[in-house]
Amino acid sequence: MSLITPPSNPRFKGKAGGRKAEAARIYAHPLPLLFPHPPTSRIQSILAFLGLSLTRIDNPHCEGVFDSCTRSVWVSRSEDVEALWRRGFFGKGDLSRSEPSWYTRQLNIRKSGGKQMTSEEITAKRRAERKQFKADRAAAIAAVASEAEHIFATEGRVITPALSGPAIPSAATWKPSKPTTVLDNSPEVPPEQNPELEPSPEVALTDEEDQDPLIDVEHLQLTLQESFFLLWTLECLTVLDPHTLEPMSLQQIWTSFQLTHLPSLPSSSPAPSLLLPSARPLQLDNPFLIHYIVYHHYRSLGWVIKGGIKFCVDYLLYKRGPVFSHAEFALVVCPVYEDPADQAQSTFNLENASPFPWSWLSTINRVNSQVQKTLVLVYVTIPARSRVSSDILSTPACLAYYSIREVILRRFIPARMRD
Amino acid sequence: MDDLLESPSTLTEKPADLQPEDDDQSSGDEDAGLDWTKIIPAAARPVIPKRGEKEFEPRENGGTNLQMHILDRARSAMFETLRATRTISSKGISYGVWYPTLGRTHVTVPRGIHFSTMGHSAPRPILDERGVNRLHKRLELLPEEAIYLVERGALFCWKECDVDASHLQGFEGIAGAPMSVQQVYTEMIGKENLTLEKFQVYANLRRLGYAVTRTEAPNDSYPMPPPFDLSRPSTPPSLFRRISSPFLFVFSRVLRIFSSSFNWWRPLRLSRLIHHDYASIYRLLRFLPSGHTIPLHQSSTRTLPPPSPYKIFYNVYKPSTAFKKTAPPLPDFQVVVVNARTTPMPTLQELSALFDLLPELPPPLPRPRRQAYGSKTTPAAPDLAAKTPTQLQTTPTPLQPKPMLLQRIFPFLFPPTTQPLQVQRRPNPFAALKQGKKIIVIAAVDNGNISFFRFSQGAFEEWPMA
Known part of the structure; x- marks a missing residue:
């Protein structure tokens, strides 16, 4: 089943406002929980006035399998994938950029250009067009320059060749001369599509029924932070043990999510989730805890928080979600040990626990201001071992x-702050 | 050329109005080179030219004849400009004497407008004609001020000298040994905590028209701005905020003590009876300690941390701020200067220590909205300078008070209060989040390249999105 449904109303097709309304309809719910509106009756309205209600909260009860190697939880049931992605943008398709769109892309390839483009295809198209524009512009500049060169060689007049002007296409006005499609075998096309592109004549020849039925092999993968948020606070995710496929208890999940970050024992150990916590003592500076605190904090403030490795940062904050607007803030998580002695003894080499050099700060700030994001350093303090015992780690109360x-x-640019 | 610079008679001159053009036009490419060909007459006062356009693609087979020609022309124009003898008018030059023991330059002849924002008067004992020692106020410059003026050719500096030659013929009015620019740099940097980095930041800001003073008075007679009002704004909403923000921190414990209803294994308990929506769920999820008001648990004090290199050094006033030298107002910014090569980023503790010294800023004013047709225009934001720390009056906080526990449990007891007609528009939460509550400017100087960064205290927990 594809998540990318064609627009229900063909009138809206291609119109920006229509797409927005469509997105607002599909992604109306910020969390997987739903509050169905019961038919209003007199009693209901009186109760609502009193702040009471009889609405049942609709919990999707999704299911995922814990995978400790990739530190993720895999959700395969398509209705769960849809609920988690559309209501709160949880997870990422393992074969896609973000939204699980592998199936739709494959369908598009089979039909050689489906109606509904996935975001990956839109990006590929845009990049191909941009490449074409740059080639056009370079050609125009070279033409102007060679003309000036000719005048200089023959008449000796110096004309500085123009780099912009009527003869040279500008990014604002340039239009692709012919519709570039993703099916141009350009290197921009994601590599996974290329093998599919080669036998396209065959695809055209064979009848659609003759083809192997397309099976959606993609799953949604949730980070441990996302999973724990869903199962701990919203109670809408059940995590299955990868070996027994039995639901794990909250205590088991809490411990094994921390254990995935601990170095595994060098013995022929069974599954890490089955190990007793005493075998590997839990630690206060576990990266899972630090990142969970960051994740939970911004989720609870209503932000959609996604990974930000593309911009040298740990997380990105979206106001409503990635389909609505660009990320506004880029977060760098900086763990802070209350007691520096704990840092010296720690077995984790936590990233950014020690202040980084100014050159690195400049780098990430340049990258992020280039894409209109504000850089935020998120400091998470780690309690000192002298203050609290690591026994508190057995429950989320820690x-x-x-x-x-x-x-x-x-x-800070002084030249622009003068007023 | 070096000899010319050495000789004190040809002090290097920079034009009095050497201020870069408005940077807003040049899309941030301050690293681009200058187009020297635009400086046509070499003798004319140099102007910072417009930068040329960059070529997008390298030409095939390297440079062509035309490109080489244009490059050569630009290069020779640069040399022409640099070769010009820089002159200054003797009428505009001030004179001063550098006292290495004091670390001050006594300005004997002040000329020009520089002294409206530079220098301070200090009482010094002098012997008058009758041999009586008495205090006499005189204009003195800090090392950075003296170097800056000498460097731009506005000050001629002597060095205090034991030999009194003033009675000799031809030496009238000469108070010591003349100093070259190089000598001024070598002698004055290192005095009064001035490092080369700090001087470079000072000169950079001064050239842009800012008034720059020391944050810590180098002597008792140095005029200082009034101290910041560090007491929290005590308007009722802020008071509420003050009560409510630590509330979440103790939320769990308090609850465990008297009701033991907060179960850490089930943090979100949604009762069927109480009306819930997404906003209320998000509110219930905000139980993790957050914000700068939470005490930083410093570890034991058995090992004292090394002294922080992050000390506020300069107070900076915008060119538009009315600056009175004898009674400076509250600064617009405060600047910390560090050497980027030897000092890493500040730690959270160092930043917190800096924030503790700074006043809280009011949230930024909303931009005047473009009006719909026919509607009346709201008066424009009256105090444009409200972004600066100088003005500490608070605009009413837009924060919706968090519902109290009682209110959460029995919402029907607290009917939703209709908000009084909002006179002031809610500030844009993004603008407020990006501004932060307290601002410190850190200048990281890497071998003369200054990167200014604004570190501000974030307050995401005060501006929830849902």
């Missing part, structure tokens, strides 16, 4: 000992 605070970073 999270109350951590704290989170932000420092917002921007370049």
Whole structure:
């Protein structure tokens, strides 16, 4: 089943406003929980006035399999995938950029250009057009320059060759001369599509019924932070043990999510989730805990928080979700040990636990201001071992000992601040 | 050329109005080279030219004849400009004497407008004609001020000298040994905590028209701005905020003590009876300690941390700020200067220590909205400078008070209060989030390249999105 449904109303097709309305309809719910509106009756309205209600909260009860190697939870049931992606943008398709769209892309290839383009295909098309524009512009500039060169060689007049002007296409006005499609065998096309492109004549020849039925092999993968948020706070995810496929208890999940970050024992150990916690003591500076605190904090404030490795950062904050607007903030998680001695003894080499050099700060700030994002340093304090015992790690109550605070970073340009 | 610079008679000159053009036009490409060909007459006062356009693609087979010709022309124009003898008018030059023991330059002849924002008067004992020692106020410059003025050719500096030659013929009015620009740099940097980095930041800001003073008075007679009002704004909403923000921190414990209803294994308990929506669920999820008000648990004090290199050094006033030298107002920015090569980024502790010294800023004013047809225009934001720390009056906080526990449990007891007609529009939460509550500017100087960064105290927990 594809998540990318064609627009229900063909009138809206291709119109930006229509697409927005469509997105607002599909992604109307910020969390997987639903509050169905019961038929209004007099009693209901009186109760609602009193702040009471009889609405049943609709919980999707999704199911996923824990995978400790990839530190993720795999959700395969398509209705679960849809619920988690559309209501809160949880997870990522393992064969896609974000939304699980592998199946739709394959369908598009079989039909040689489906009606509904996936975001990957739109990007590939845009890049191909951009490449064409750059080639056009370079050709125009070269033509102007060779003309100036000719005048200089023959008449000795110096004309600085123009780099912009009427003769040279500009990014604002340039239009692709012929519709470039993803099916141009350009290197921009994601590699996984290329093998499919080669036998396209055969595809055209064979009848659609003759083809192997297309099976959606893609799954949604949730990070451990996303999974724990879904199952702990919203209780809408059940995590299955990868070996027994039995639902794991909350205590088991809490421990094994932390254990995935601990170095595995060098013995022929059974599954890590089956190990007793005592075998590998839990630690206060576990990356799972630090990142969960960040994830939970921004989720609870209503942000959609996604990974930000493309921009040298840990997380990106979207206001409603990636389909609505670009990310506004880029977060760098900086763990802070309350006691520096703990850091020296730690077995984790936590990233950014020690202040990084200014050159690196400049780098990430340049990258992010280039894409209109504001850089935020998110400091998570790790309680000192002298203050709390690591026994508190056996329950999520330990999270109350951590704290989170932000420092917002921007370049200060004195020439622009003069007023 | 070096000899010319050495000789004190030809002080290097930079034009008095050497201010870069408005950077807003040049899309941030301040690293691009200058187009020297635009400086036509070499003798004319140099102007910073418009930058040329970059070529997008390299030409095949390297440079062509035309390209080489244009490059050569630009290069020779640069040399022509640099070769020009820089001159200054003797009428505009000030004179001063550098006292290495004091670390000050006594300005004997002040000329020009520089002294409206530079220098301070200091009482010094002098012997008058009758041999009586008395205090006399005189204009003195800090090392960075003296170097800056000497460098731009506005000050001629002597060095205090034991030999008193003033009575000799031809030496009238000469107070010591003349100093070259190089000598001024070598002697004055290192005095009064001035490092080369700090001087470079000072000169950079001064050239842009900012008034720059020291944050810590180098002597008692140095005029200082009034201290910041560090007490939290005590308007009722802020008071509420003050109560409510630590509330979440103790939320879990308090609850465990008297009701033990907060179950850490089931943090979100949705009762069927109470009306829920997404906003209320998000509110219930905000139980993790967050924000800068939470105490930083410093570890034991058995090992004292090394002294922080992050000390506020300069107070900076915008060119538009009315600056009175003898009674400076509250600064617009405060700047910390560090050497980017030897000092890593500040730690959270160092940043918190800096934030503790700074006042809280009001949220940024909403931009005047473009009006719909026919409707009246709201008066434009009256205080444009409200973004700066100088003005500490708070606009009413837009934060919706968090519902109290009682209110959460029995929402029907608290009917939703209709918001009083909002006179002031809610500030844009993105603008407020990006500004932060307290701002410190850190200048990281890497071998003369200055990167200014604005570190501000974030307050995401005060601006929820849902």
